[in-house]
Amino acid sequence: MNDVQEVTSPATSLTGPATCVTKVELRVSCKALLDRDTLNKSDPCVVLMVQNNGQWVELDRTEVIKSNLHPVFGKVFCLDYYFEEVQKLRFEVYDIHGTHSIGTRDDDFLGGMECTLGQIVAQKKMVKPLLLKYGKYAGKSTITVGFSLCVYIGTFLFLLLQDLFSKSDPFLEIFRINDDGTEQLVHRTEVIKNNLNPVWEPFKVSLMSLCSCNEERKYDAVKISLWRFCLKESFFSSSQLHRVYSFLDYIMGGCQIHFTVAIDFTASNGDPRNSCSLHYINPYQPNEYLKALIAVGEICQDYDSDKRFSALGFGARIPPNYEVSHDFAINFNPDDDECEGIQGVVEAYQNCLPKIQLYGPTNVSxxxxxxxxxxxxxxNIKDASRYHILLILTDGVVTDMADTREAIVRASYQPLSIIIVGVGNADFTDMQILDGDDGVLRSPKGEPVLRDIVQFVPFRDFKTVSVFSPSVTCSLSIHFSTSWHLTALKQLNRIFFLMQYPQLV
Structure with missing residues (x-):
């Protein structure tokens, strides 16, 4: 009998290295659309636009629903979701005339809505008013965009076949059957010598590479209808399913991100009044501190429901006594260090500079x-539904390295990730120790981190913010999947999973 198991152990696949991408599905409906037709009701169609290099490009469109001002479209938009990118979307609703629906220039525009894919993912179901040109409301028209994962039973599959071969030295090949009938090799196992009952090492094959998230697709290479086979209860009797959690599982489980930025105000940055200073406020373009803050903050803000962010500073003499502080609110409100949105953090930073004296040393612990x-x-909250991201912006190597290592080891037990961005042209070689890419970070006493929570990046290595942002934030989704509070979220994820797929109950 064949066993189908889901596993989480690493393996090599012909599909290439893992990336920070997940396939998601969007479903669209509208209510109270404008009635543009004289004799009949509008025949609506929704066009999905994506922003590419500053230009709006049509990605796909729904079917046309005849004479309906409250359409629920059957078309499903399938998109690649990247946590590390701001993916701007625009939904445009048109009243389609005639039998040809190729263009929309001659059709009546019923309204549009702009958002990011991250906002839809964070809210799970987004309801927005439709706007006409120049920001005018299209009456009481609204559009609803629902989000779901393009995943059915699990993320990866392991196949164990026994008593299937008449020869020794067997190996298994899995092929994807394309729409044109051609075969595409997805995975090849190792060869097991002289064994008629082989058990191969666990391996990972993504559903996207195997069947494009289509559970009805059949694979003659293994002589089974893969998903129908999976759903038969008898095949679970001698197997154990292990759900492979991703960043989106956390979001669907109700997890919120809380974003905090900590800014280096040590004297090595230079006098902010001097144009050579890293803290110089140029009225025409942001300095490197602001560029890094905005790049990371704009991504994280989609997953923070209240859009309030903590903004801290270190290494400066602060009023009223002008004593050195390595942990102060840049809005100078010790009871509430949060700012309204990323723009609020930017304003607090700019207002803070004239009031403080840059000093030192660079202590971040x-x-x-x-x-x-x-x-x-x-x-300690029952559902462990908040995850913290700390962005540290600094112009040099930290002075309290031993204390910082100790602090990171302690922090690795908490739902927290730390991004350290090196600003300016200093030698940041010693900062790579904190990243842990060259080995496990340990405290001065030799205690290892529970999990890797630090990502260090010199800002100068990236010529544009669009390249810098993905390189930094992609690692955050990995931090999520290894977080200690994975167990606490399992029940939440199970609830959402069964809500999506009640046929599995």
Whole structure:
């Protein structure tokens, strides 16, 4: 008998290395559309546009529904979701005339809505008013965009076949059958010598590469209808399913991201009044501190429901006594260090500079300890539904390296990730120690981190913000999937999973 198991152990696949991409589905409906037709009701169609290099390009469109002002479209938009990118979408609704629906120039525009894919993912179901040209409301018209994962039973499959061969030295090949009938090799196992009952090492094959998330697709190479086979209860009797969690599982489970930025105000940055200073405020373009802050913050803000972000500073003398502080609110409100949106953080930063004296040294452990304490409190909440991201912007190597290593090891037990961005032209070689890419980071006493929570990036290595942002934030989704509070979210994810696929209950 064939066993189908889902596994989580690593393996090599012909589909290439893992990337920070997930396939998602969007479903669209509208209510109270404008009635443009004289004799009949409007015949609506929704056109999905994506922004590419600043230009709006049509990606796909729904079917046309005749004479309906409250359409629920059957068309499903399938998109690649990248956590590390701001993916701008525009939904345009048209009243289609005639039998040809190729263009929309001669059709009546019923309204449009712009958003990001991240906003839809975070809200799960987005309801927005439709706007006409120049921002005018299209009456009471609204559009609803629902989101779901393009996943059915699990993310990866492991096939165990026994008593299938008449020769020794067997190996298994899995092919995808394309629409034109051609075969595409997806995975090849290792060869097991002299064994008529082979059990191969577990391997990973993504559903996207295997069947494009289509559970009805059949594969003659293994002589089974893969998904129908999976759903038979008898095949689970001697197997164990292990759900492979992703970043989107956390979002669907109700997890919220809380974003905190910590800014280096040490004297090595230079006098902010001097144009050579890293803190110089140029009225025509942002400095490197602002560029890094905006690049990371704009991505994280989609997953924070209240859009309020903590903004901290270190290494400066602050009013009223002008004592050195390595952990202060840049809005100078110790009871509420949060700002309204990324723009609020930018304004607080600009207003802070004239009021402080840049000093030193570059100590970051106090802020890491502070965030770890806050994250520990959130981690004790029953559903563990908040994850913290700390963005540290600094122009040099930290002075308190031993204390920082100790703080990171302690923080690795909490729902927290740390992004450190090196600003300016300093030698950041020693900062790579904190990243842990060359080995496991350890405290001065030799205790290893529970999981990798730090990503260090020198800003100068990236010529544009569009390249910098994905390189930094892609690792965050990996931090999520290895977070200690994975177990606490399993029940939440199970609820959402069964809501999506009640036929599996």
């Amino acid at each position: 106090p802020i890491i300890n502070r965030l770890a304490k806050v994250a520990a409190g959130d981690g």
